[in-house]
Amino acid sequence: MLNCKQTSILVSQSLDRPLTWRERWAVRLHLLICVYCRRFTQQLKWIQGAMQSWQTHATDRTEDVLSAAARERITQQLDKFY
Amino acid sequence: MAANPHDWLNEHGDYLYRFALTRLRDPHQAEDVVQETLLAAIKSPTFAEQSSPRTWLTGILKHKIIDCMRKQLREIPASELLTEEDANMDEFFDDTGHWAEKPQAWDIPHDALQQKQFLQVLQQCMARLPQKLAAIFTMRDVDELDNEEICKALNITATNAWVMLYRARMGLRKCLEMHW
Structure with missing residues (x-):
């Protein structure tokens, strides 16, 4: 019988590789009796689903811009080629 | 749209820079990869044919970011690279493998405002x-690279990748639980 720690490791890996049928079965059995690991599993999937939106959100924040110095440097580099 | 590289810099430079900054966090490295991206774009034989320069440039940028991360990882001594023992995660579990702090039920964001608030918390947690x-997690869950591609790109083992992804998810989940 898996404990919560072992279950959490396999749940995370299940997002990155196919689990073996033994592992899948063991995880399922544990989730059946453990509400905390069920929550954990849902939350990991929820986070996974939110990450695309995170990238858009993080990139849309307007505070950060290329510095004038960097812009000038890049312009000079581009001039060499175009 | 004219395929003029100076227009790319004017119209997409800040966007590319912010994108790179979310991944690399270091302003100088972010500036460098933007420059490398635009130079690589100029040299591309297809640059005049791009109908959506931003998407195309972002695609190039992602590769430049991965190159940069690979160099960063190479500078870490092998002894410091994560091993399986590091995944013990003792702060999260007690000696018997039970949750030290039991996962709480979360409120799922219901409307656009809550969604935005959630993303702000997620952003803060990613920054922590x-x-x-954060970088390897982003490659996996934003860029949707598979494990094999990540290992190849960063020159790490599959086990290392799983351990790092596990730690990223545990850290992120914990932070969200405290602040969301």
């Missing part, structure tokens, strides 16, 4: 993750 964990 160690940079390398």
Whole structure:
């Protein structure tokens, strides 16, 4: 019988590789009796689903811009080629 | 749209820079990869044919970011690279492998405002993750690279990748639980 720690490791890996049928079965059995690991599993999937939106959100924040110095440097580099 | 590289810099430079900054966190490295991206774009034989320069440039940028991360990882001594023992995660579990702090039920964001608030918390939590964990997690869950591609790109083992992804998810989940 898996404990919560072992279950959490396999749940995370299940997002990155196919689990073996033994592992899948063991995880399922544990989730059946453990509400905390069920929550954990849902939350990991929820986070996974939110990450695309995170990238858009993080990139849309307007505070950060290329510095004038960097812009000038890049312009000079581009001039060499175009 | 004219395929003029100076227009790319004017119209997409800040966007590319912010994108790179979310991944690399270091302004100088972010500037460097934007420059490398635009130079690589100029040299591309297909640059005049791009109908959506931003998407195309972002695609190039992602590769430049991965190159940059690979160099960063190479500078870490092998002894410091995460091993399986590091995944013990003792702060999260007690000696018997039970949750030290039991996961709480979360409110799922219901409307656009809550969604936006959630993303702000997620952003803060991502910023708190160690940079390398955040970077590999982003490659996996935003860029949707598979494990094999990540290992190849960063020159790490599959086990290392799983451990790093696990630690990233545990850290992120914990932070969200405290602040969301």
